[in-house]
Amino acid sequence: MKTRYDAIVIGAGPAGLACSAEMAARGLEVALLDEQANPGGQIYRNISKASPKQHAILGEDYSAGMELISVFKEAPVEYFPQTRVWQAEPNGDVFFSRNGGSTKVSGDYLVLSTGAMERPVPFPGWTLPGVMTCGGMSNLFKDSSLSPIEPVVLAGSGPLLWLVAEHLFALEAPVAAILDTTPQTQIFPAFKHMPRALRRFGFLLKGVKMIAEVQITALKRKVPIYRGVKDLCAEGRDRLERVQATRGKKELSFEATTLLVSEGIIPNTSLLRQVGCAHTWDPVQRFWHPDVTVDGRTNLPAVFVAGDGNFVHGAKAAEFKGRLTALTIALEMHRISRTEYLELSAPVRRQLDRELFPRPFIDAMYAPRKDLYSLADETIVCRCEGVTAGRIRALVEEGYADHNEIKAMIRCGMGPCQGRMCSSAVFELIAGHSNIPPREIRQHRLRPPIKPVSLGELANANIGGPDES
Amino acid sequence: MKADVLIAGGGIMGCATAIELARKGKSVIIFEKDVPGRHASGNNSGGVRCQGRDVREIPLAVEARKMWDHHASSVNSDCGFYVSPRLRLAESDAEMEVLEKRCAKLKSMGYDHEVMVDKEEVSRLSPNVTEHVVGGLACYTDGLANPMLTSKAYAAAAERQGVTILPHTRVIEAQTTSGGFRVKTSSGKEYEGEVLVNGTGAWAGRFSEMLGDPLPVFAAAPTMMVTDRLPGLMNGTSLGLTGRLLGLMAANNGTVIVGGGYRSPFDLEKEKIWVDPLQMCTASKIMIEILPKLKDAQMIRCWTAFEGHLKDKVPVVGESVKVPGLFHVCGFSAHGFQLAPMMGRVMSQVIMGREPELSLHDFRPDRFVEAK
Known part of the structure; x- marks a missing residue:
């Protein structure tokens, strides 16, 4: 590895792969750093090693990633898998650990394509072993062909819930129930986005078909599907034994050893916030996303953000965003002319626009429901430190409206995950119990290392003194 | 608005001083540019130690250590303190x-x-x-405490004693008057007081300069x-x-x-x-x-977090020689946290015109002038 590159890309999902390959094709020296062992990110996780059976179950949307991988593999990108980035700086310095040591590498440009994560939503019992996210289950299958052999309940809202249900049915997993928590009235505000969404009729149809097929299979296998479900609760002594919920006045209870939840996808902004990208609050999706232009520019001149990390738009859109970002950087570095840039970027922009037609509809349809964070006092919010919603709410009611202060007082967000799992909920508790508009609430600060790094790796460092350049 | 004592800085030193003064019947207003405990007071490593401390501070530190056992009654919170040798x-x-x-x-x-x-x-x-x-x-007998809990407990105790704490209020101008001091804040208001206390931590050098009594306090993080x-x-x-x-x-x-x-x-x-x-x-x-x-x-x-340092690594505590009525309590050079309860006590004594119960000679504000 060199100590300096034209551009360093962090994250080997669709955006990072497309971006690094495109930049390399334009003559830039590019390093791609990724935490996983194989390229693909979450969506195309392990794709180059997956078996035909895995491909068959995961379907054409997964296998579609093969083309991206093969373009990437042809491109002269220096690829560093199993590399954990724990700090990045606006000047392009990146610090990471790999092979038991720590290293610094610098880029004229940084592209942060750290993707999205599942929205962590606390509910009673969510810390019990046996409770995990739909995405987590999907990863287990992509990595190791694992699937549940004991009763499993799926609960939540959004496309991922149905996608994972489809996979589990294909795998003959013993699905005990599907609990859809989407409020049944949510379709109405979504309707106004329908005309635009219909411009991608095929895409919509695919989604509708997937849900319909899951419903048909469920009917055949006598798996109950409930809509408008509330009060989800995981119960058990040392691990999950039972899933309970309500639907209207009806109380639901299912024996299960696995509960898969999904409450939507939010940008994974840890590294973006640590490096200092400015963020904006989205009142519909109720998440913070970085202020990014369509070509990936942030408030920091050397830092670009591509993919779902700027706003959750899905894998294909991420790929296009990655390419646009690459072309912009190539233009800035004078590797392509203005004319070439316009010629090359115009079709990508069109493809991206087309990809985004259905998003407002999907976003409105699966917007986080109003009572998503109506947490009971005893519900644990911070898993690392065992801090309950009641303790946080009590401080907010006393007038504390800054997660950083609340953290220093009662430790929520102080554990190894550095608030990745609790900051959304703490933010909502502050928004819901103070008079401060969400966009004015101070965000939880992220400090290096953004991922835990062992002292051995830090001690075994090759990060040099002051920069040579 | 008027008060007997105006304090710049809502950190633990300012609040400790305010608590003691209010107990002795003084009216006090604290100006805090952010919120109490935003920097060194609330975000230090929590060490409550005598060990390794500059010997000039030992008499104060030993007395302060005793006070750490009684925070539950003095500020209604144990401040998360426990003994860790x-x-x-x-x-x-x-x-x-x-x-x-x-x-x-x-x-x-x-x-x-x-x-x-x-x-x-x-x-x-x-x-x-x-x-x-x-x-x-x-x-x-050394120990550890939770700095944020401590800072908030001190601020809350001060308010219970009748002290006015103005958060998000920065002192932008300060000058002497015939009867003491006039202070203008970022909220556009003016305040008058007989005594002005400089408890502004990392910003103490700049604050003292505004009053014509520059201290060589420098910031570190x-x-x-x-x-x-x-x-x-x-x-x-x-x-x-x-x-x-x-x-x-x-x-x-x-x-x-x-x-x-x-x-x-x-x-x-x-x-x-x-x-x-x-x-x-x-x-x-x-x-x-x-x-x-x-x-x-x-x-x-x-x-x-930001903290204020001095070259000789001990704080400035006491009345300015150049500007009578201006009292400094700053420059704790990374080891002020443990001393806070004791600082409240001696500061209130010197502000009330009494002899402090322990000598503050080593911390006198004009020691740097003498050195030149």
Whole structure:
């Protein structure tokens, strides 16, 4: 590895792969750093090693990633898998650990394509072993062909819930129930986005078909599907034994050893916030996303953000965003002319626009429901430190409206995950119990290392003194 | 608006001073540019230690230590305080001599809170400490507290005593008048008081300059770090070194808090601090040398805050010679937290015109002028 590159890309999902390959094709020296062992990110996780059976179950949307991988593999990108980035700086310095040591590498440009994560939503019992996210289950299958052999309940809202249900049915997993928590009235505000969404009729149809097929299979296998479900609760002594919920006045209870939840996808902004990208609050999706232009520019001149990390738009859109970002950087570095840039970027922009037609509809349809964070006092919010919603709410009611202060007082967000799992909920508790508009609430600060790094790796460092350049 | 005493800075020193003054019947207003405990007061590493402290501060620190046992009654909160013996390790015979000298000096002053310990006692106190350590100096009564809880408890106690704390209110102008001081704040209001207290931490140099009594306080931003939970590894004993930079606090939740004077680059104007990863690497190296079992521990976070320093590493406490009525309580040079309760007491004494119960001669504001 060199100590300096034209551009360093962090994250080997669709955006990072497309971006690094495109930049390399334009003559830039590019390093791609990724935490996983194989390229693909979450969506195309392990794709180059997956078996035909895995491909068959995961379907054409997964296998579609093969083309991206093969373009990437042809491109002269220096690829560093199993590399954990724990700090990045606006000047392009990146610090990471790999092979038991720590290293610094610098880029004229940084592209942060750290993707999205599942929205962590606390509910009673969510810390019990046996409770995990739909995405987590999907990863287990992509990595190791694992699937549940004991009763499993799926609960939540959004496309991922149905996608994972489809996979589990294909795998003959013993699905005990599907609990859809989407409020049944949510379709109405979504309707106004329908005309635009219909411009991608095929895409919509695919989604509708997937849900319909899951419903048909469920009917055949006598798996109950409930809509408008509330009060989800995981119960058990040392691990999950039972899933309970309500639907209207009806109380639901299912024996299960696995509960898969999904409450939507939010940008994974840890590294973006640590490096200092400015963020904006989205009142519909109720998440913070970085202020990014369509070509990936942030408030920091050397830092670009591509993919779902700027706003959750899905894998294909991420790929296009990655390419646009690459072309912009190539233009800035004078590797392509203005004319070439316009010629090359115009079709990508069109493809991206087309990809985004259905998003407002999907976003409105699966917007986080109003009572998503109506947490009971005893519900644990911070898993690392065992801090309950009641303790946080009590401080907010006393007038504390800054997660950083609340953290220093009662430790929520102080554990190894550095608030990745609790900051959304703490933010909502502050928004819901103070008079401060969400966009004015101070965000939880992220400090290096953004991922835990062992002292051995830090001690075994090759990060040099002051920069040579 | 008028008050007997105006205090700039809602940190722990300003609040401690305010509490004592209010108890003695003075009306007090505190101006805080952010919120109480935003910087060093609320975000230090939580060490409540006499061990290793500059001997000039020892008399105050020993008295302050007693007060830490009574916070539940004095400020309605135990401030998260608990005892964690502090052990300063000697890695060579030469370092052992340094510690012996200190111990003898303390004895000559009449203090016995720090005692020399041999290798055997070191391994009893901290069984995972590496072989090459030859002995140490221990203070069994030292402890740790939660700085944010402490800062908030002090602010709340001050308010209960009738003190007015104005958060998000910065002093933008301050001048002397015939009857004392007039202060203009960022909220556009003016306040008058007979006495003005400078408890502005990292900003104390600038604040004192505004009043024509410049102090050579400079800002620094220490890097503090914390590991994941490592139950039993520290055995409840906090560690320091004699010849190298390192302070390891044995938090009662099992994490190890790392301090000891690692500094981060910063911009005081923009109030921005960067974490320099080289510091994390250097600290990790030394930590593993002292406690080899730390090799597989995880560093989970760094944090920083602004604090005020002075060249001679002890604070400025007392009345300005140039500007009568202006009292400084600043420049604690990374070790003010433990002293806070005592500072409230002596500050209230000098502000009320009395002789302080312990000498503040070593901390007099004009000592730098004399030095020239």
